[in-house]
């Protein structure tokens with residue numbers, strides 16, 4: 001046996017990590033997409049963090065990068081729908097199908113049902129992928145299953161597999177877990193007729209939004225240097241439409257701009273616009289700051305006025321991200337629990353951008369909808385209420401607290417707000433804090449929606465100190 005073939009020695013009984021599938025070199029875009037799916041499934045990785053690294057590492061750009069991105073994100077997003085179809089086409093429960101095989105099947109089914117890639121190419125490239133890393137027998141299985149998948153189109157599969165009720169049908173059609181579709185319907189309330197539009201918007205890959213850092217570059221200049229378009233609502237927003245990795249843009253690398261959904265920009269701006277009773281002492285606080293997107297915008301706005309921002313984040317790692325994002329800004333980062341951060345009360349403006357389910361940003365996190373569980377909501381609601389109560393203790397009389405979530409789930413939004421009001425908090429009308437934005441409903445809170453505003457589904461409510 002040659003040195004290179006000798007099996008590695010097992011140490012201390014610990015299992016060696018499985019080697020990553022070796023790229024075969026024939027189909028780099030699909031190999032990357034498959035490897036993203038594997039990382040998401042096997043390591044609970046985030047697709048949008050794994051993909052750019054793999055593209056860089058394997059020096060994939062241009063059309064191959066665009067295809068890999070479409071296939072990886074699209075397959076993650078559509079997973080529930082793809083699995084329902086695959087389940088119907090296999091002779092065993094999907095739970096019994098080996099994970100690596102399932103990744104290839106999902107990728108193939110996505111191409112068959114949701115892309116313009118021809119059926120022959122979708123099947124044969126999947127068979128090749130399976131053969132290269134999983135062997136001939138499994139390649140045969142992939143071939144048989146995908147041929148069944150390709151017998152009819154997506155609409156016909158939905159018609160065959162959808163539950164009888166409207167909510168279940170919409171959830172399957174637009175690839176959402178039922179409980180999330182239900183949460184959106186409840187949040188829409190009287191406008192529940194818009195549910196299909198929300199789900200459709202959420203099932204579409206969104207444009208990347210950039211924030212032009214105030215004092216560094218204007219949105220017009222940023223749009224000119226990036227080839228993007230100025231956003232409709234935030235004076236700092238630029239929308240990129242041509243895909244690509246925004247981290248490679250000079251303006252982002254040089255810290256003149258960051259990647260931030262326009263809805264998040266509106267939340268940070270709302271904090272800075274809220275009227276105070278009495279002069280602004282320019283002592284501002286971001287109570288849940290990591291990874292620092294809003295802290296950077298708030299810090300820049302405070303700095304222009306000569307003020308400072310305290311940024312609280314309990315996770316050391318995420319506090320480090322805040323430091324990096326808000327570098328060179330008047331931002332002091334505190335690694336602390338926002339429920340009792342040990343800071344001197346008397347803040348003029350406080351943002352509570354509470355930890356939440358993130359159901360409002362699913363379009364930007366392709367795999368998240370299949371990972372979230374309804375059981376997680378109740379625990380978050382308790383923490384959200386405690387953080388809001390803490391902010392209301394830290395704000396000065398006449399100051400303002402803005403409570404925000406990137407979730408429209410009523411328990412996390414109006415539920416938390418109602419409990420605070422019942423405990424004596426004074427709620428303000430938040431609608432004037434997002435000037436120029438239409439369709440904000442009856443207030444006093446603001447709920448943004450992807451289908452109405454092109455933003456993530458951010459919620460915000462304002463309180464007087």
Ligand SMILES: C[S@@+](CC[C@H](N)C(=O)[O-])C[C@H]1O[C@@H](n2cnc3c(N)ncnc32)[C@H](O)[C@@H]1O
Nearest residue numbers: 287288289290291292293294337338353354355
């Ligand atoms: C929705 S994220 C905030 C996003 C951030 N404002 C931004 O724009 O980049 C919520 C943050 O709250 C943090 N968090 C969790 N528990 C917390 C606590 N007890 N006190 C303060 N922050 C907490 C999480 O670690 C997470 O970084």
